[in-house]
Amino acid sequence: MSQETSTPESRQSAIERLALVNELRWQKFSVLDDGFVCLVDVMGDDSSVVQAARVSYGDGTKKVSDDRTLIRYLLRHRHTTPLEMAEIKFLVRVPMDCWRQWVRHRTANINEYSTRYSLAIEAAQGTPEDQWRTQAESNRQGSGDALPVDLGAKLTIEEQELQQKIRSVYQSRIETGVAREQARKDLPLSTYTEAYWKIDLHNLLHFLALRMDSHAQLEIRNYATAIGEKIVAPLFPMVWEAFLDYRMQSMFLTRLDREVIQRLTAHAAAAKSAPPYSNDEFLAAQDPAWVSLNRSRERDECRSKLELLGLLAKS
Template sequence: MTETTSLLEQLRWKKFPVLNDGFVCLVDVMGDDSAVVQAARVSYGVGTKRVSDDRTLIRYLLRHRHTTPFEMAEIKLLIRVPMDCWRQWIRHRTANVNEYSTRYSEAIDSTQSTAPDAWRSQATQNRQGSEAPLSEQLGAQLTAEELQLQEQSRRVYEARLEAGVAREQARKDLPLSTYTEAYWKIDLHNLLHFLALRMDSHAQEEIRLYATAIGQQIVKPLFPVVWEAFEDYRMGGSTLSRLESGVIKRLIAQGAETKAAPPYSEADFLAVQDVTWKELTRCRERDECRDKLVELGLLKRVS
């Protein structure tokens, strides 16, 4: 048995828990790091046998966004996920999906529960995000109400079924916290794109937990060289737009003229900001540029 086969057998059907009753597990995989290399070097057949050359090529491909070779590998997963989280997930229309049918079978008798310390407040700067946790006193009340609502919804659903109501109609008042299951098959290129978006700190926490489990527990061991490049260039990397590059050039030139060393001040940044940002009271592009400069050590962090 080869090392790859042994690893596959260890991972296949192993359920990695997410949230209170969700999971992700590997059903099957086609290809590994060498499949990406082989696709890139199609004229070479099996490709080079030098691992160092394979690593260099994979890193070049990912760094320069040559995506086709990554489409030659595929992963099939079985997932259990709350329906509200699944709504975000299914928006990635680059996978093959077969979902558990509540027209054919009874809805899964499980719902996502929220711990008293896990309720989050609405973000003030991001209309679709959340931030600081709510107080545990309020959280305890919300959790108790959540449990009551979920139990009532399940009772109504089961009573409808007992009364002979069709499953397809009886389900309509089940909460979005109800779990569903699905097979999800996707090529490696589109999976990495999904993970880059959903593992990001700006993604909703619930789907971020699923993405992290898929990435760390399944993709990383199956595609270690690809994963290393993915972490370096996608998750840990940063890109600069033409406007952002212009800001950096002007900021450095201004510092050289005034003999000031970085990190520069907020006033310095605003003085060299792009002309299209100056008249805007709120500008997300400017905020993102500021964050990148802070990360690079060129700008002082504003408290």
């Protein structure tokens, strides 16, 4: 493989890159009430992705605009290997309930703070009185609207009392001589833990696509957003731009969605009507498999997509 030719421009770019990394490294970006994410180390940049894709070319032979075009092509067509050539290592401080979701992404290297070797971190995530949420009606694992603030205030006080009580019990066990590995067993999931988390750029973007999504739990969404906007975006600006355009702010249409649109627009053309179309027109054009269903998540998702496209009047 040919190597990049050192030029004044490339040397200046390397100096600026090093300054950026040093500025970000170990900077703690706050999340929730006592959590954070911070950059420990990074290997690679946008040009690393480009170089991996153009394995038979040196880096210095292409224009920046061409690099951007290639990166956008890779993200648009979901190529993975070039993005795996870059890696980022983080230090994160996160409540254990969020961490349980986090480690479901098994494509990272992790080393976590151990409450067998050390005392549990003396911090637990608290819920502000205006941030208690109802259970979502349409999503069994998600949240709905905010609870009334007066009720939230009561819940927050109860939460604080519970956390203080459990911490007192834990501390008493430690002072009595109970083993740390046993004394910890009743600590709440709101207790903070810390971990080093190293992951390649492709799998990091997959993590961010899922955890920045509006369907993700708000708390882990805050962590993912901080990682993406505060760390990934400045380190990989071209990749981040393409990621937003083709993953986070894009729309996936199924075959059924496409056929609904075709029937809807064909009927509208015959009737000489223009969008936004009515819900009755949508129901007339819906997939035949949905017609007999009183409730259909797939139909609801299709309706939401068409509303976002401006084809349907918002319900």
